[in-house]
Amino acid sequence: MKIAVLYGGISGEREVSLSSGKGIIQALKQKGHEVIGVDFNPNKLEEILQLKVDLVFIGLHGRYGEDGKLQGLLDMLGIPYVGSGVLASALAMDKSKAKQIFEKNNIPVARSVTYTINQPSDVDVIKNSIKQTFQVPFVIKPNEEGSTLGLSIIENEEEIESAIEKATKSDKNILVEKFVKGREVTVPVLGKPGEERALPIIEIIPKNAFYDYESKYAPGGSEHIVPAAIDNKLTMQIQEYAVLAHQALGCETYSRVDFILGEDNVPIILEVNTLPGMTPTSLFPDSAKSIGISYEDMIQEFVQLSV
Template sequence: MNVILIAGGWSDEREVSLVGARKIHEALNELGHDVTLFDPAEDFKNLLSLAREADFAFINLHGAPGEDGLIQAVLDKAGCPYQGAGAAASYLALNKAASKEVFQDRGINTPDWQFVTPVQGRDTELELELPVFVKPNKGGSSLGMSLVKRAEDFPAALDKVFAMCQSALVERFIPGVELTSGILGDEALPLVMITPKSGADFFDYENKYAADGAEEICPAPVDEAVTRTVQAQMKVAHEALGLSGYSRGDFILTETGETYLLEVNTLPGMTPTSLLPRAADAVGLSFNDLIARLMELGIGERG
């Protein structure tokens, strides 16, 4: 097939996208496809015409564009199938505050939160007990995130977010172990347990993408009941957000066995150290198998 691999973009996660694209490009070639790498940051105006000539588009973008649904909307106009969520579901999932509304509506535990905009300003009152995470309401890779332990540090954390995003999500810190749960098609993949490297307060950008950044164990060494609970909640969240193909959710497991869903990613990372490929490998799917399966799902839904 004639495949356009869409990567790069203009978000703060551009470099992560390009790193993952190299591995995907290699896999697509090995699967026998003709691949054209397309970077919307360099040639956005030609996306529609290029997509009309392609058999499939593989999207490997993080943040906006990509996870905001813009690229998917253009591909829909071109009649070009692609993997993962559609435009509307992508936009909803990228907005952390809106997603948490959906989680709560479906009875899924999520940490208490507060939504803050520049209109309210850096001096808005903190409504949650410390410590809290302050993070961009849209975006990923933990970029722009702060763990605030003192009230006097709250305004600076908001400034950090507002420098890169028009809204902030303030979220109550829940101590515990981080688990990720992936969905592939209609199936829940094995959980991954993440332990940040010594000295790190949380699973930040360096932990996520450095080769020795964190210990990631798959399948996660947790009780089977915990695994079933997290996977069930992930399936509910995936369906409630209207997602398709695949997704990955980030959870916290507390010492008392409670689980909290933090957010859902519609275009999970595909770098050599990424979590979804690791979970797929645990059920016998090589990286090339995973790429082929994602294409199969995308064509089945939009072909």
């Protein structure tokens, strides 16, 4: 097939996307496809409008790639693509909306409140509301951002204002969420609509205090244990929640669902990643590898599921 791989982009996750794109391009070429690489920029849409390909493989992360906007453009152009459509992409990117859907489907979530900051004077009002609503520790993060960019764990109320400022650099809507201490696990999901399956659960042990940007992408930044050392009953429950979350949002082909296992071993869902990382240190490929699926075969399966 003739496949265009869109990578790079202009979000805060550009560097990660460059690495994902490189891996995807190499894998597709090894599988015999004719590949066109496009370093995507929403200000240069001519490159997309002029594409003459059988399929687009989206290797972008974050805004203008993972949020449904690009998917809408490709839909209007009649170009098929790998991964979730407009609605599922937008919902997964909007953490607040996604959490409402998870709750409706009885998937445990951390207690949270979403605030909107339209002008500087809003900060003091919101800061006071946060103090009255949450007890430390809690998390402040952008509502629509990935790779923990803009995220702060608040252990002292004096940190609230700077954390709000940090989060609003990415999004005027911020999510304040109860901090859940526990083991971080993630579940890749793969398959046709209605036939999705969960791959082995990965436990993530970050070298830093929490699973931040450096832990995710720096070589040796975290240890991945595949499969996670979790008993069979809990493993099945987490995998069921992951598939249910994928389906509830309307995701297609593949996704990766992140959880925290609290002290009571209740899996608290964090988010669904509709375009999870495909870098050399990424989680989805690690899980696939643990059951004998090579990186190249995994990428090819995404293509086959899409066409």
